[in-house]
Each structure stands twice: as structure tokens, then as C-alpha cells.
Amino acid sequence: MLEIQNLDLKYGQSQILFDVSVSAKMGEITTLMGNNGVGKTSFLKAVAGRHPSSSGTIAIDGAGLGRATAFDAARCGIAYVPQGREVFPMMSVRENLETGFACLPKSEHVIPEEVFMLFPVLKDMQTRRGGDLSGGQQQQLAIARALITRPKVLLLDEPTEGIQPNVIQQIGDALVTLRDRGDMAILLVEQNADFAYRLADRIFVMERGRIKDTLVKSDISKDALLELLSL
Numbered sequence: 001m002l003e004i005q006n007l008d009l010k011y012g013q014s015q016i017l018f019d020v021s022v023s024a025k026m027g028e029i030t031t032l033m034g035n036n037g038v039g040k041t042s043f044l045k046a047v048a049g050r051h052p053s054s055s056g057t058i059a060i061d062g063a064g065l066g067r068a069t070a071f072d073a074a075r076c077g078i079a080y081v082p083q084g085r086e087v088f089p090m091m092s093v094r095e096n097l098e099t100g101f102a103c104l105p106k107s108e109h110v111i112p113e114e115v116f117m118l119f120p121v122l123k124d125m126q127t128r129r130g131g132d133l134s135g136g137q138q139q140q141l142a143i144a145r146a147l148i149t150r151p152k153v154l155l156l157d158e159p160t161e162g163i164q165p166n167v168i169q170q171i172g173d174a175l176v177t178l179r180d181r182g183d184m185a186i187l188l189v190e191q192n193a194d195f196a197y198r199l200a201d202r203i204f205v206m207e208r209g210r211i212k213d214t215l216v217k218s219d220i221s222k223d224a225l226l227e228l229l230s231l
């Protein structure tokens with residue numbers, strides 16, 4: 001289980017996150033929702049070791065990460081799919097996947113077959129340049145690259161942003177498959193309420209850098225959630 005407690009985050013003098021506590025269980029999809037600019041990406045960056053928090057703790061299965069760098073976080077089992085995908089445009093699909101090897105010992109430098117089972121389109125496109133893929137294919141590549149490390153925790157930042165509906169469906173199906181395997185905690189930041197509601201087991205709502213509500217999906221209808229988010 002991933003557990004973040006009392007996290008504060010600042011950019012310079014400006015505080016963005018206030019006392020944020022979020023947990024995500026193995027075998028569940030936990031969603032973090034909230035309007036533009038409330039701090040969702042900043043939160044994921046802190047968990048992924050991409051930006052230091054000014055206070056608070058991050059732990060996996062009770063083991064604290066301390067002031068982990070992105071490399072440390074990856075080695076501890078945290079994989080991060082950034083907003084905007086960050087696919088390397090001049091590198092091939094295969095080379096993009098292989099960048100995931102960086103924090104693995106040489107003996108584990110193998111692309112798991114599961115990656116191509118989840119995203120078959122990538123198997124046929126391994127020599128294609130990342131920048132030549134469609135937005136939806138790039139998103140699938142970004143998720144596949146995150147899975148190369150066989151993570152315990154998968155963080156995804158708005159994976160449906162700007163993606164066509166049939167690929168959104170495929171991404172949703174892949175996340176359900178990973179969830180049902182039971183050995184991964186998935187923390188999904190989303191503004192697409194249909195997608196988030198379909199997948200969520202648990203929902204955290206963020207407002208201006210604070211957690212406003214923590215919900216179990218079965219306790220709230222989609223309409224009530226939309227009202228809460230005022231989307």
C-alpha cells in the first residue's frame with residue numbers, strides 16, 4: 001500500500017499543497033480529482049521524487065521513502081506516467097521502452113511480454129519513432145514504459161487528456177487488467193469524470209491544494225460526484 005501523510009509542497013515561497021494525506025491500496029484504482037491548477041500534478045511529482053515536499057511522509061508497505069529522488073522512487077517501485085506523456089520523439093518505440101531499464105539491474109533488462117499483451121499496437125511499432133505515433137499511441141507507450149520496472153505503484157497523470165475515445169477505452173481496459181492482478185496500487189489523476197468514475201474504487205477530491213473529500217465509489221453516484229467537482 002502507498003501511504004502519503006500530511007504532505008506540504010512549495011514552489012519557492014508559494015505553498016501549493018497543504019497537509020495532503022492520500023492512500024492507495026494494492027489491487028485498487030484510487031483516483032485523485034479536482035479542477036485545473038488545484039495541485040494534482042504537483043502532488044504526483046512529489047510522490048515520484050520529481051519535486052521535494054517541504055513536509056510529510058511517503059511510504060510503501062510501511063517503509064518510508066525519505067527524501068527520495070526520482071531514481072530512488074523508481075527503485076522503490078514507484079512508476080510515473082507524466083501529464084503530456086513525455087515520450088522521446090526521436091527515439092524508437094523500443095528505445096523509449098528501454099529507458100525504463102535505467103533503474104534495473106542488467107539481468108532484468110527485458111521488456112516483459114505483458115506490456116505487448118496490454119498494448120498490442122506497440123509490438124508492431126517497435127521501430128517507429130515515438131514522435132511519429134498518434135497521441136493515443138504515445139499515451140500507451142508512456143504507460144508501457146512505466147510498466148517496464150514491474151512497479152508496485154503506478155501513478156498516472158491525466159492519461160485521457162486529448163485522446164480519442166477508442167484509445168481511452170483500451171487504456172481503461174489495461175488499467176482494469178493491472179488492477180485485477182492484485183499486486184499493484186494504481187493512483188490515477190483525472191478530470192475525465194466518466195473515465196475516472198468507471199475505474200475508481202476510491203476517490204480523493206482536491207480543492208486548492210487540500211483534500212476536500214475522500215469517497216468510496218459505492219457511496220456516491222456519478223451525478224453526485226460531478227456536482228461535488230462542479231464540472
Ligand SMILES: Nc1ncnc2c1ncn2[C@@H]1O[C@H](COP(=O)(O)OP(=O)(O)OP(=O)(O)O)[C@@H](O)[C@H]1O
Nearest residue numbers: 011016034035036037038039040041042043083191
Ligand atoms: N514549476 C512550478 N513553479 C511554480 N509554480 C508552479 C509550478 N508548477 C505548477 N505551479 C503552480 O502550482 C499550482 C498547481 O499546479 P499543478 O500543475 O500541480 O495543478 P494541476 O491540478 O495538475 O492542474 P491541471 O489540471 O491544469 O493539470 C498552479 O497554480 C501552478 O501554476
Ligand SMILES: [Mg+2]
Nearest residue numbers: 040041042083
Ligand atoms: Mg496537472
